[in-house]
Amino acid sequence: MEQDKVNESDTNGLKKGQWSTQEDEILAAYVKEHGEGNWNLVSKNCGLARCGKSCRFRWLNHLKSDLKRGPLSIEEKQKIIRLYDTLGPKWSKMAIELPGRTDNEIKNFWNIRKRKREKEGLPPLYHRSIKHEDENNSKFQDSFHNVPNMVQNNVDNTSISNNISPTLIKRGEIEIPYMKLEMISELPPLPPSLEIQNFEYPLFSNTMSNYEYTTYSPPTLMETQYEMSQPISPRSNGMLESIFYNPNILEDSQIKLIDEEGKNPISLEKDVEANYGLLKNDTNKIPNDIKDTLYAIIYGKGIPGFP
DNA sequence: AAGATGAGCAACCGCATTATA
DNA sequence: CTATAATGCGGTTGCTCATCT
DSSP: OOOHHHHHOOSSBBBSSSHHHHHHHHHHHHHHHSSSSOHHHHHHHHHOOOOHHHHHIIIIIIIIOOOOOOOHHHHHHHHHHHHHHOOOHHHHHHHHHSSOOOHHHHHHHHHHHHHHHHTOOOOOOOSSOOOSSSOOOTTTTTGGTSSSSHHHHHHHOOOOSSOOOHHHHHHOOTTHHHHHHHHHHSSOOOHHHHHHHHHHHHTOOOEEEEEOOOHHHHHHTSSSEEEEEEEEEETSSSSSHHHHGGGGGGSSSSEEEETSSSSSSSHHHHHHHHHHHHHOOOGSSOOTTOSSEEHHHHHHHHOOTTT
């Protein structure tokens, strides 16, 4: 009760908290007559017990006529993510690029997303999660034109080596592209079958053209229709590569990449970041016989072009 | 059924910048 | 030119409602 009093008004007798319909009407009528601005005059002229800042906020974020209503579309969300990559937390600048959306709306979306991802151990934005240590070094760039920056950025910091522990392999499809990228310029890809043997993926019961899949039951925790695995090459630009190298594609989709035990989501940014130090510092961890191909297992619904 | 928890959202706060007297 | 007011921006809080235990 006491708390409510504090929240509803400040010491100047001006109201705080949620706006009522009557207050909205007063404010809207004021703006209609006088235009935007002079927000401090609203309370003086209309008897609206709100401070100027509060009036401005309410108008810009809720009452203005050209505001879009409803949740952000997938396109809008993707745009925000891209904008954040280039602009950083400049919400008002982002709002200019998203007509009908307010800086507050965009900020809320981002913060909610950020919170979710932190919970999952993911950085808010995959591009920025790892900084390129040598911005000028572009010796590999041409070879990986279809690989996103973050992966490219780490290529020249990794080294080739001979061994990797089974657990690292088992956990990480992610380590593989990371180190393979560097090998591309030197070594040809291994055939997928060899990788399967080497890494003991016991999943594959069938072969169809250039990918393999299995129909055995996926983990019950996910509503999956099938499970498939496909070699991914950093040099290719197919659907799976697109998904794998651009984790933001997965946002708001029903497709999930998860590890072979069905326990953890695969996320390029997460795993690259998690293993960044390891791969950078311990070159002996990188297997000799991983060359160009990695596997991802997709659990999901309705992936076009697949059974 | 009820309390706990969490997501989403609206709104406030403090600081920086800009306008005005 | 300077002091003050107004506005703008980004960080943060806190309320509401839905879901979970």
